[in-house]
Amino acid sequence: MIAKVVCYALNGLDGVPVEVETDVNKGVPAYEMVGLPDTAVKESKERVRSALKNSGMLFPMNKITVNFAPADLKKEGASFDLAVAVSLLKASEQLVGADVNGMVFLGELALNGDLRPVSGLLPILISAKGHGFTRFVIPEGNAKEARFLGGAEIYPARNLSAVVKHLVGVNPISPLETREFTVSAGKKSSADLKFVKGQPVARRAIEIAVAGGHNVLLIGPPGTGKTMLARCLPTVMPDLSFEEALEITKIHSVAGTLGEEGIIGERPFRTPHHTATTVSMCGGGNRVVHPGEISLAHGGVLFLDELPEYKRTTLEALRQPLEDGVITVSRAGGTFTYPARFMLCASMNPCPCGNYGSADRTCSCTPAEIRRYRKKVSGPLLDRIDLQVEVDNVSYDDLTSTEEREDSASVKERVNAARRIQRNRFSEYGINTNAEMGERELSEFCRLSPEGDKILRAAFEKMNLSARARGRIIKVARTIADLDSSEEILPKHVFEAVSYRIYDKIG
């Protein structure tokens, strides 16, 4: 007899339906798997055999053929185990009366029949729901992740025998209760701007950066709180909407980095070490393409501490995703596109010894050393960083003062207001923030008054700015005006924007 059961494979962030067909026939006992399974899938033979026996079921001593369709798709991982086991039971007539049509089975089997959680469950469920499937059997360990998906019957099962009892109707599993997504789900960061001592200029820059979606570079001597400031970035970013949270969760689910909570409710903050390779940053892998750091930072912040220490090629690879918000990785196993719209925050010392430009300590580097250090970061990458701020030494008084500064929540309110203005402005242009403006939007929304233009011209001559820097300054000025709820870009906004181009000046 032949039995068909549906299972899902992952292709990037999308689930692809895979039919598991099992034929149990008379003949010399044999057990074959066909349909381009990889090693982990083939090994499911032994897991299924043991799991069946240890769950009190019969492993048929016949000629068994398991086929995975479509045959041209390479199948990977252990998430097919449950589907293979169910189809085998069905084909050997051990599941009399069970209706497995329109059901999707996902899960890895342990030898004793327990179901182990699989990675990438949420994207699979979302795709399958899109394909019209509404009933799912999943491992209990994945329940937290699945409970945010509404409009489907999801049965979390502890082990194979529970699945069997559920299918034959002896002891049905109650479907998972859907939970409303709330922002508080999964909040765990303890960073807050109120703990940042001093640094009025950098605080302001962070507010502007988040409000307009600009990338930011913090320049300052070691130990001045650059990392601390960066950690505060996600806390002032607007709350995640459910769609955003789902998209982020999908990526983390595929990468297998989903925590206890089962959903990412907080904007990610990723800090890859400077030894990170291009592949780990952008995504890749042998045959399966795993999302890289920039995709894991999607919707949040990618923090590159000590920017010049990163490998040049790794940094250059960031340029395209910074523009497009997606990364397309090609590997032998196929070409995959992952979202990668993140905010880049980088930090660096002003020179190798860290004291260049400091008012109270002397720098021991030669001008040539400083230039060499600066040159490690390419111009095109710097051009994509709108705000460059100096983080200065914190005095002892600042450190010990108990005066509470403005906290992240109140900054966030202003950020939200500025974002609202931007959303209204760009509603017909397919973009959300000032940083995404192109030439067309710049000329439409960022007209400078003659006075503002004069200022910019003077600044250009004074600071030797590049042509590309002009657009950046105007974008930042636009954001500052938005924070000020000002329709027009006033001279003071331009002046402030100019003051955040410190790197151009030192360099």
Place this chain on the structure above:
Amino acid sequence: MTAEDRALVWLCSLEGLEYRERAALLRAAGDPVKLFEDWEKFLPLLTQSNQSRVYKKGRAARERDADGFISSLRDKDRFAVTIFSDDYPELLKQIATPPFVLFGEGNRALLKERKFCIVGSRKIPAWADQAGRSIASALTAKFAVVTGFAEGGDYAAISGALPSGKLICVLPTGLDNCYPADHYALKSKVGKTGLLLSEYPMNERVKRHTFHARNRILAGLAEGVLVLSAGRRSGTMITANAALDCGRDVFALPHNANAASGEGCNELIKNGAGLVTGAEDLFAHYGLKAEETEASALPPEEEKVLRVLREYGELHVSVIAERADVPVYEAAAILSALEIKNLAVKSGGNKYSAVR
């Protein structure tokens, strides 16, 4: 070109000779033409290593070399000013060891202008850099600005004077080389609009002593030397001392009492150097009338912040904001406005000071 000029240019085109060797040869021969004619006779005056090198050429080869060198100068739009030339700077002749020949590239007419030298150490505080620029730029109304070719103080003088073209840079290398290498583009710019000078053959590389030798030319060319910043034992101090040795006026910008980068300047002032805070001090010293620059009226906010800066000196932006009673981010905007108007500079660590 007279025979004398030609003989001198030839002598100075020989690579590997030092100033004192050339001087000894000329002293022994009494006349460059004679030296050129009877070269073999004077060879023993050279050091052993130099004797065994290329200098043992015959008369015909010497002629060829001299003519070849002079025509290659012309090909590259360069010129040679010998100590016999009409436009050899008078002041430079008066120093103890005047260069016999100066190779130049650019505007030769600048040699006849009045000259004033501005130098500073390679690392220079932002305010001193700004002061150097504005003084250099103002001075070009009456003087050609003479300076070296390094980063920091020299660069401040170059950037101030280059737009007007009245700039003379004296190199520590031959005209074909560039030190620091990063200033390569700058070199051709100065060579086009200003004037590059060097006493060395075209290919001479930078050596320890060439800076020292160059500094004597800087001091020798100019009527006075202004030191923007100098540590206690810095190359800039060598120029200042060279200026004193040949009786030039020495001026210095006053620095904070305890700043290491300004110790040399303050030391000079203690010993009697002129204290300079702006170009008008220099004009006054030379009895010249500075052209009045009209002060444009500032908006009240900027005026307020500038007053705070003038009153208290270098301040952190948050302190400025507090004293001027504006939010910090507005203070940052106002300060950057003042910066663009050349009234304030950012000196690192988000600190600002006023300049003129």
